[in-house]
Amino acid sequence: MNTQRTVAVLGTGIMGAAMARNLLRAGHEVRVWNRDQAKTAPLADAGAQVASSPAEAVAGAEVVVTMLYDAAAVTEVIRQAAPGVSPGTAWVQSTTVGVHDVAALAALAEVVGLDLVEAPVSGTREPAEAGQLLVIAAGPEAVRERVAPVLDAIGARTVWTGEDPSAGSAARLKLVVNSWVIAASNAAGEILALAEALGVEPQQFFNLIDGGGLDLPFLRAKAGLVLEDRLEPASFAVDTSLKDARLILDAAREHGLRLDGAEASAARLARVASQGRSKQDMAAAYYASTQQDA
Ligand code: NAP
Numbered sequence: 001m002n003t004q005r006t007v008a009v010l011g012t013g014i015m016g017a018a019m020a021r022n023l024l025r026a027g028h029e030v031r032v033w034n035r036d037q038a039k040t041a042p043l044a045d046a047g048a049q050v051a052s053s054p055a056e057a058v059a060g061a062e063v064v065v066t067m068l069y070d071a072a073a074v075t076e077v078i079r080q081a082a083p084g085v086s087p088g089t090a091w092v093q094s095t096t097v098g099v100h101d102v103a104a105l106a107a108l109a110e111v112v113g114l115d116l117v118e119a120p121v122s123g124t125r126e127p128a129e130a131g132q133l134l135v136i137a138a139g140p141e142a143v144r145e146r147v148a149p150v151l152d153a154i155g156a157r158t159v160w161t162g163e164d165p166s167a168g169s170a171a172r173l174k175l176v177v178n179s180w181v182i183a184a185s186n187a188a189g190e191i192l193a194l195a196e197a198l199g200v201e202p203q204q205f206f207n208l209i210d211g212g213g214l215d216l217p218f219l220r221a222k223a224g225l226v227l228e229d230r231l232e233p234a235s236f237a238v239d240t241s242l243k244d245a246r247l248i249l250d251a252a253r254e255h256g257l258r259l260d261g262a263e264a265s266a267a268r269l270a271r272v273a274s275q276g277r278s279k280q281d282m283a284a285a286y287y288a289s290t291q292q293d294a
Helices: 014-025 037-045 054-058 071-084 099-112 125-129 141-154 169-197 202-209 217-227 238-254 260-277 282-290
Strands: 006-010 029-033 063-066 089-093 114-118 133-138 155-162
Touching: 006 014, 006 054, 006 071, 014 029, 014 037, 014 063, 014 125, 014 141, 029 037, 029 054, 054 071, 063 071, 063 141, 071 099, 089 141, 099 114, 099 169, 114 141, 114 169, 133 141, 133 169, 141 155, 155 169, 169 202, 169 217, 169 238, 169 260, 169 282, 202 217, 217 282, 238 260, 238 282, 260 282
Parallel strands: 006 029, 006 063, 063 089, 089 114, 133 155
Antiparallel strands: 114 133
């Protein structure tokens, strides 16, 4: 069975660039397009063809991958790509979007002639670079075989949540995952701030929980970024995680839920974004505790 694909990656930010590299490593033919073209230069060195427009990138591609900021960016870029699309091209949509956005993107796919697979990913810069993302995917059986080599290259595992991408099953699971990510990252910042204020060495806390049920690699990773002042380059930026926190709150409100923790997390991320930290890692929410007046 032929498993090599011609793949167009639209959006080569933190995640898209890492995904493109893994597609190249797996032997696929990769075209890349990014709004800020400077971000595609390292990928050209790695063997990708750089396109000057989304339409040029998708012309002749068997699979199109979108890894952009939000649903508005995806809509804009797919409209620009439309003149280059051959009907029946598969579209792996990995940008994190809201539950309702998925239906609108499915309608756009129909108009443009793309076979949509909704495929948000769990995992940040490092798993993306290692090709170890968890792909949460929804799409019809008929398209799965076409996109499987692409999903295999970017992820360690694909979890299929449904046949109909417009139903939003993958987006819903992705929002649940991110509510945990955002809560844990904010908790890491608050723990550090509290420990420091109370004169508790953070290491004392980590030694206490070491290897037990309260220990968590993600907590250590996020705390490490603050303690070692490694907030840039971000793995998951403040502005992107704030966008996701708002998607989670929208979905919760729609279902009559009140998520106080998520609201507080969003407020902390908004506060540090206004402190000029929007491009730092989400772990910078630590500063929402320590620099309250900024
Ligand atoms: P990023 O580095 O900020 O990349 C965002 C990308 O979107 C860039 O290529 C940016 O282009 C592009 N973009 C934004 N607005 C655009 C517009 N109006 N038109 C065209 N392009 C536009 O963010 P990221 O971390 O890679 O995240 C990408 C997506 O993956 C987001 O939906 C995020 O929620 C999701 N995600 C992120 C992580 C993570 O840990 N980082 C994990 C899972 C999922 P420019 O370079 O020109 O600005």
